[in-house]
Amino acid sequence: MKPIGRLTLAIVIGVCCMIAVPIGAAIALARQQAVEREELLVLSLARSALARSDETGDQIAAAARAINPLTDAEACSRLGLDLMRKLDLGSTLLQGVGRMEGNVMRCSSFAGGKAFDLGPPQFVSANGTIFRAQVRLIDPALPYVAVQAGATVAIVHKELALSFVEAMPGLDVSVISWLHRIPILSRGDVPLTLLHSKVEREAIFRVADRTVGVARSKRYDTGAIVVLPANQAATYATEAAKLLVPIGLLVGIALSALLIWAMRSWSSTRAIVRQGLRRREYHLCYQPVIDLASGRIVGAEALIRWRRSSGEIVPPDIFIPAAEEAGIICAITGRVFDLLAEDASDVLRIEPDFHFAVNLSAADMHRSDIIADIHSLTERSGIPHAKLIVEVTERSVVDLERARETVHSLRRGGIAVAIDDFGTGYSSLAYLAQLDVDFLKIDKLFVHSLGTGSATNQVAARIIEMANDLNLRIIAEGIETRAQEMILRNLGVHYAQGYLYDRPLSLEDLLQRLRAQRAIPRRKKNVAA
Numbered sequence: 152m153k154p155i156g157r158l159t160l161a162i163v164i165g166v167c168c169m170i171a172v173p174i175g176a177a178i179a180l181a182r183q184q185a186v187e188r189e190e191l192l193v194l195s196l197a198r199s200a201l202a203r204s205d206e207t208g209d210q211i212a213a214a215a216r217a218i219n220p221l222t223d224a225e226a227c228s229r230l231g232l233d234l235m236r237k238l239d240l241g242s243t244l245l246q247g248v249g250r251m252e253g254n255v256m257r258c259s260s261f262a263g264g265k266a267f268d269l270g271p272p273q274f275v276s277a278n279g280t281i282f283r284a285q286v287r288l289i290d291p292a293l294p295y296v297a298v299q300a301g302a303t304v305a306i307v308h309k310e311l312a313l314s315f316v317e318a319m320p321g322l323d324v325s326v327i328s329w330l331h332r333i334p335i336l337s338r339g340d341v342p343l344t345l346l347h348s349k350v351e352r353e354a355i356f357r358v359a360d361r362t363v364g365v366a367r368s369k370r371y372d373t374g375a376i377v378v379l380p381a382n383q384a385a386t387y388a389t390e391a392a393k394l395l396v397p398i399g400l401l402v403g404i405a406l407s408a409l410l411i412w413a414m415r416s417w418s419s420t421r422a423i424v425r426q427g428l429r430r431r432e433y434h435l436c437y438q439p440v441i442d443l444a445s446g447r448i449v450g451a452e453a454l455i456r457w458r459r460s461s462g463e464i465v466p467p468d469i470f471i472p473a474a475e476e477a478g479i480i481c482a483i484t485g486r487v488f489d490l491l492a493e494d495a496s497d498v499l500r501i502e503p504d505f506h507f508a509v510n511l512s513a514a515d516m517h518r519s520d521i522i523a524d525i526h527s528l529t530e531r532s533g534i535p536h537a538k539l540i541v542e543v544t545e546r547s548v549v550d551l552e553r554a555r556e557t558v559h560s561l562r563r564g565g566i567a568v569a570i571d572d573f574g575t576g577y578s579s580l581a582y583l584a585q586l587d588v589d590f591l592k593i594d595k596l597f598v599h600s601l602g603t604g605s606a607t608n609q610v611a612a613r614i615i616e617m618a619n620d621l622n623l624r625i626i627a628e629g630i631e632t633r634a635q636e637m638i639l640r641n642l643g644v645h646y647a648q649g650y651l652y653d654r655p656l657s658l659e660d661l662l663q664r665l666r667a668q669r670a671i672p673r674r675k676k677n678v679a680a
């Protein structure tokens with residue numbers, strides 16, 4: 152796979168991960184909230200079922216209080232039956248009220264004097280209430296629950312009280328005898344094995360894939376159990392996922408596209424810079440270096456320029472960093488060397504002592520073939536070793552040991568080394584002491600502050616003092632005024648470069664300047680390199 156393909160894949164995977172994590176967290180949160188909501192729901196449904204069951208118990212107790220004091224004969228008399236009908240009609244949850252004798256309901260609000268054998272009790276609660284779960288009355292297909300308190304029996308529909316509990320898919324509810332753990336009223340199927348013995352008054356728990364809510368009555372020996380399939384929570388999570396996943400995907404696609412676009416434009420910068428090299432769109436210009444003692448041009452810094460075939464001029468502070476980032480700065484340096492090799496002889500014919508300065512980048516400083524390339528430059532160009540200055544910046548020294556080796560090798564071969572942009576790096580003094588160079592170039596930042604009240608005003612003087620102590624020759628760059636020139640000369644600076652003298656010149660302009668200079672007799676002996 153091509154590096155660009157791998158990078159695209161890495162970006163897509165990275166972005167997907169960045170998106171998947173928050174989406175996963177949001178779905179987990181939605182699920183957790185859904186679980187909590189579901190648990191609260193089952194408990195509130197259990198409370199509501201219990202409230203209806205307690206109300207049923209209250210209505211049974213009220214009927215028993217009215218009927219129990221009557222004798223059997225009074226209860227089944229016309230007056231007694233009227234009373235029972237009144238109780239029946241006045242209650243919301245009882246389907247009938249009757250009088251019991253043994254297991255037989257002698258008379259009732261709905262069948263008058265017709266007797267029904269209700270069969271033996273199913274169980275008796277702690278307070279003596281007798282329960283029969285499946286009694287069949289007028290319609291044998293409809294089983295009822297008979298609850299007997301004393302001699303009074305109440306007929307209750309097995310589901311009526313629970314019909315007030317909200318109906319939801321999969322929801323089962325049951326009211327049970329707490330003591331006997333036997334269902335009294337139920338809707339759906341509630342396996343009583345779900346109810347563990349530790350429940351005191353209320354509980355919520357999850358068993359397998361079900362959420363269970365339990366509420367126990369304070370007045371009766373009853374409790375309500377509500378069971379809801381736990382997949383409700385999963386449904387909420389699925390709903391959340393349905394919303395979040397497409398949003399996340401869209402954001403992911405947008406981010407990936409943005410990153411890929413940025414990467415493409417980065418790689419296209421690289422391609423364009425390379426194309427410029429292939430099409431020979433680069434050329435050099437030369438900024439003269441002045442000997443401050445004689446005022447003569449003694450050298451020049453070679454500065455690369457790029458004029459695209461479209462005529463567009465791309466400034467070096469745009470394409471040099473781009474080339475550095477794209478890893479092709481060494482190819483640019485190679486082009487500078489080739490161009491200088493072509494140009495230098497014309498200059499040397501006019502000024503045989505002329506020196507040239509070239510810039511090296513961090514990548515150049517750390518590659519193994521840089522020394523060979525520089526020696527090849529001197530050979531091809533005819534520039535004497537002592538007349539070539541290699542400029543390195545503090546920022547181009549990444550591996551100090553390696554940089555030291557490069558500087559030593561160059562100096563051993565008689566080539567001069569200058570620290571460029573001095574003072575703008577992080578650890579100027581340390582590098583200066585360790586790199587053992589020939590020249591120090593004071594950055595234009597400090598030159599421009601000379602004679603001003605700025606904080607850096609005094610820095611140039613300190614740098615010059617220090618360079619003199621270390622026996623370094625000093626080049627001040629960026630000189631734009633006579634005042635700056637005078638201060639620097641008085642401080643002991645040897646060479647100067649800046650718009651005051653010349654902007655970077657084309658080769659032809661430089662040659663013209665040198666021819667003009669030759670016509671003027673020298674005032675003093677040139678002290679330049």
Ligand SMILES: Nc1nc2c(ncn2[C@@H]2O[C@H](COP(=O)(O)O[C@H]3[C@@H](O)[C@H](n4cnc5c(=O)[nH]c(N)nc54)O[C@@H]3COP(=O)(O)O)[C@@H](O)[C@H]2O)c(=O)[nH]1
Nearest residue numbers: 454455467468471487510511512572629630631648649650
């Ligand atoms: N690795 C390489 N880097 C290079 C090469 N050619 C240039 N560069 C670097 O690009 C940066 C911008 O350079 P440039 O636009 O050429 O600017 C140079 C001068 O024109 C400018 N200068 C000179 N005198 C003055 C002045 O009086 N005032 C003022 N405002 N600017 C002035 O300074 C730049 C030279 O800087 P330096 O190299 O630090 O001496 C720049 O960082 C170049 O280094 C290349 O071939 N290779």
